[in-house]
Amino acid sequence: MKKIFKNQIALALAGILAGTSAVAGTLVINGDTSDPAPKAAFQAVIDGFEAENPDVDVVYNLFDHEGYKAAIRNFLSADAPDIAFWYAGNRMAPFVEAGLFAPIDDVWADQGLYSLMASSAPGMTMDGKKWGIPYTYYNWGVYYRQDIFEDLGIAVPTNWDEFIAAGETLKANGITPITIGTKWLWTAGGVFDYLNLRTNGYDFHMALTSGDIAWTDDRVRATMANYQQLIDGGFFLENHAALSWQEALAPMANGEAAMYIMGNFAVAPLKELGLDDSTLGLFQFPEITPGIPMAEEAPTDTIHLTAGAKNVVDAKRFLAYAARPDVQTAWNKALGQLPTNAGAGVTDDKFLNQAFSMLNNDAPGGVAQFYDRDTKAEMASIGMEAFQEFMVKPERLEKILERLEKARQRLY
Amino acid sequence: MYSYWKNNQLKIAPWIFLAPGILMFSVYVIFPIFQSINLSFYQWDGLGTKTYIGVDNYIELIDDEYFIVSLKNNVIWLVLYLLAVPAGLFAALFLNQTVRGIRIYKSIFFFPFVISQVVVGLVFSWFYDPSNGLLNVILEFFGFDSIAILAEEDYVTYGIIAAGLWPQTAYCMILYLTGLNSVDPEQIEAGRIDNARGWRMLWYVILPQLKPATFIAVVVTIIGALRSFDLIDIMTGGGPWGSSRVLAYYMYEKAFSEYGFRMGYGAAIAVVLLIIMMIYIATILYRLYRDEKGG
Numbered sequence: 001m002k003k004i005f006k007n008q009i010a011l012a013l014a015g016i017l018a019g020t021s022a023v024a025g026t027l028v029i030n031g032d033t034s035d036p037a038p039k040a041a042f043q044a045v046i047d048g049f050e051a052e053n054p055d056v057d058v059v060y061n062l063f064d065h066e067g068y069k070a071a072i073r074n075f076l077s078a079d080a081p082d083i084a085f086w087y088a089g090n091r092m093a094p095f096v097e098a099g100l101f102a103p104i105d106d107v108w109a110d111q112g113l114y115s116l117m118a119s120s121a122p123g124m125t126m127d128g129k130k131w132g133i134p135y136t137y138y139n140w141g142v143y144y145r146q147d148i149f150e151d152l153g154i155a156v157p158t159n160w161d162e163f164i165a166a167g168e169t170l171k172a173n174g175i176t177p178i179t180i181g182t183k184w185l186w187t188a189g190g191v192f193d194y195l196n197l198r199t200n201g202y203d204f205h206m207a208l209t210s211g212d213i214a215w216t217d218d219r220v221r222a223t224m225a226n227y228q229q230l231i232d233g234g235f236f237l238e239n240h241a242a243l244s245w246q247e248a249l250a251p252m253a254n255g256e257a258a259m260y261i262m263g264n265f266a267v268a269p270l271k272e273l274g275l276d277d278s279t280l281g282l283f284q285f286p287e288i289t290p291g292i293p294m295a296e297e298a299p300t301d302t303i304h305l306t307a308g309a310k311n312v313v314d315a316k317r318f319l320a321y322a323a324r325p326d327v328q329t330a331w332n333k334a335l336g337q338l339p340t341n342a343g344a345g346v347t348d349d350k351f352l353n354q355a356f357s358m359l360n361n362d363a364p365g366g367v368a369q370f371y372d373r374d375t376k377a378e379m380a381s382i383g384m385e386a387f388q389e390f391m392v393k394p395e396r397l398e399k400i401l402e403r404l405e406k407a408r409q410r411l412y
Numbered sequence: 413m414y415s416y417w418k419n420n421q422l423k424i425a426p427w428i429f430l431a432p433g434i435l436m437f438s439v440y441v442i443f444p445i446f447q448s449i450n451l452s453f454y455q456w457d458g459l460g461t462k463t464y465i466g467v468d469n470y471i472e473l474i475d476d477e478y479f480i481v482s483l484k485n486n487v488i489w490l491v492l493y494l495l496a497v498p499a500g501l502f503a504a505l506f507l508n509q510t511v512r513g514i515r516i517y518k519s520i521f522f523f524p525f526v527i528s529q530v531v532v533g534l535v536f537s538w539f540y541d542p543s544n545g546l547l548n549v550i551l552e553f554f555g556f557d558s559i560a561i562l563a564e565e566d567y568v569t570y571g572i573i574a575a576g577l578w579p580q581t582a583y584c585m586i587l588y589l590t591g592l593n594s595v596d597p598e599q600i601e602a603g604r605i606d607n608a609r610g611w612r613m614l615w616y617v618i619l620p621q622l623k624p625a626t627f628i629a630v631v632v633t634i635i636g637a638l639r640s641f642d643l644i645d646i647m648t649g650g651g652p653w654g655s656s657r658v659l660a661y662y663m664y665e666k667a668f669s670e671y672g673f674r675m676g677y678g679a680a681i682a683v684v685l686l687i688i689m690m691i692y693i694a695t696i697l698y699r700l701y702r703d704e705k706g707g
Binding site: 069070073076077094095097098100182183184185238239240241242243372377378380381385386388389392403410 | 458540542543560562563648651652654665668
């Protein structure tokens with residue numbers, strides 16, 4: 001442990017030195033892969049790149065995942081690395097607008113990414129240019145207790161009526177239909193996203209999150225009415241506002257709740273809590289308005305060339321390397337997530353296989369990033385807070401929508 | 413030169429000793445205050461160019477219901493946190509006796525002040541936990557419904573203040589324990605001869621002698637109430653839906669958090685917080701000045 005820490009300091013120091021006096025052949029990368037699996041996965045990518053390019057020496061500055069979000073603003077403007085980790089969608093907009101990221105359309109063209117990464121291309125495009133390489137993404141969906149559904153004879157719901165009926169059956173058997181922990185707010189954003197995507201469709205959802213549609217619009221009200229149906233029906237776990245998303249895993253693991261609208265990252269902790277491929281399942285959030293093409297949520301993580309990069313040539317070589325199908329296959333195998341390159345292979349795992357097919361075959365409507373990545377940051381925090389409030393105090397709907405509309409008018 | 417030093421030594425010497433402190437204080441406290449005040453008239457995301465927008469940030473503040481909630485919570489904090497002072501006094505009076513093992517009891521009472529605020533926050537979060545927390549186990553035992561204090565907008569601030577009072581009471585207690593050591597036994601004896609006991613003894617004989625301790629206790633408690641940041645961050649993150657925020661936390665969220673980076677708006681909140689602090693500090697300094705003058 002101590003040794004790792006020492007190495008990190010050495011790396012950080014080396015990064016500072018390299019950043020100020022960049023020698024040709026040194027490539028500085030700043031990233032936030034601080035959890036064990038992502039860290040090891042990215043180290044493997046660096047090792048592979050260095051083996052193929054012996055003339056390049058990669059210096060990787062590892063930041064803590066949360067601290068990185070503040071640090072990136074400082075180092076991009078003060079002492080930029082060559083490559084920085086970040087996220088797709090509106091999240092990268094402030095850096096693109098401030099001229100801190102550099103476009104890499106040439107890498108996209110050389111690697112044939114326009115076709116290979118067609119599904120994640122919209123999230124990387126601003127002003128008609130491509131601003132980074134997406135290296136991984138993960139699906140959202142309804143994770144559910146397959147064994148409980150089977151025991152109670154509930155079929156996987158494919159439309160809203162079946163979904164409501166399934167919930168009623170669960171409730172009649174003393175099981176909370178949906179577990180959720182909204183203490184840190186974003187879980188409620190996921191529920192809203194799906195309800196809105198299914199009620200009004202992808203284009204409307206993107207227009208709403210881009211601030212082009214009033215929150216007091218009747219179509220938003222239709223989404224909220226569906227939301228309210230779940231709330232009034234007692235579908236959600238009680239006291240969810242006091243629970244984090246991890247704490248809300250427990251009721252699902254011990255059978256007190258049967259569904260969780262969540263991202264793929266919930267699978268690993270659920271399995272640690274004792275569920276396995278036979279008890280845990282995944283289904284696509286059911287259709288609400290018939291005929292609307294199904295759209296999905298799949299947040300994408302990215303790497304970017306910075307505007308202040310000193311070693312642009314090697315940085316572009318690295319970005320091209322990170323986009324390659326074989327690299328993405330291995331990288332995402334280690335991450336337990338999905339590669340963005342359509343030519344890459346998916347790890348043979350029940351949930352990843354299902355998610356990969358869901359995103360590629362059953363999401364004709366499009367792929368959204370997530371509420372807090374599709375909207376402006378400040379609107380996202382006000383919005384997610386509003387969803388949490390709505391879930392506890394649905395009677396305040398009118399006030400909440402007015403507040404959101406006021407914020408939209410100020411921010412857009 | 414030498415003679416100038418000789419003649420004015422008494423006048424100059426204090427300034428030489430003060431110089432490092434004054435320099436530090438100006439660079440790290442005074443200058444940033446004016447910087448913040450200046451920044452509060454701009455719109456700035458921390459990256460791009462600053463735009464001068466006059467008092468727009470302040471106009472927005474008045475219309476911002478989250479700001480009003482934070483301001484209200486700050487007042488609740490300031491008022492209720494002062495309960496730590498009498499609570500500390502009674503704990504000190506209770507512990508100020510010579511029985512076997514009193515040092516152990518004193519240590520136990522002082523313990524919450526030694527542990528970090530983060531730990532205090534976590535302990536209380538678990539205490540309030542709606543499904544397994546001790547509080548709800550007790551409530552349910554007596555037949556009440558369980559209540560998720562940290563998820564109820566009406567209770568959450570009080571719940572966090574209760575957590576904050578635990579270490580703050582210990583702090584005030586220690587201040588009073590030291591104060592009680594210096595209480596003059598002759599005056600107590602004199603009071604006893606004049607037949608003062610119980611409350612009257614406390615109010616007319618003991619408390620006046622504890623005035624310096626009370627003063628420090630009030631000052632540190634007010635400062636503690638205004639810095640009530642870590643507990644809020646650990647226990648609720650400002651939630652549910654922003655109902656447990658205080659100004660310091662709201663400023664942090666608007667200026668530095670993941671969804672913030674409105675430096676100008678954050679600075680405007682900081683200025684309001686500064687004004688509140690100035691009112692308190694000025695009142696205290698004035699009373700101090702008056703007391704010293706009045707002797």
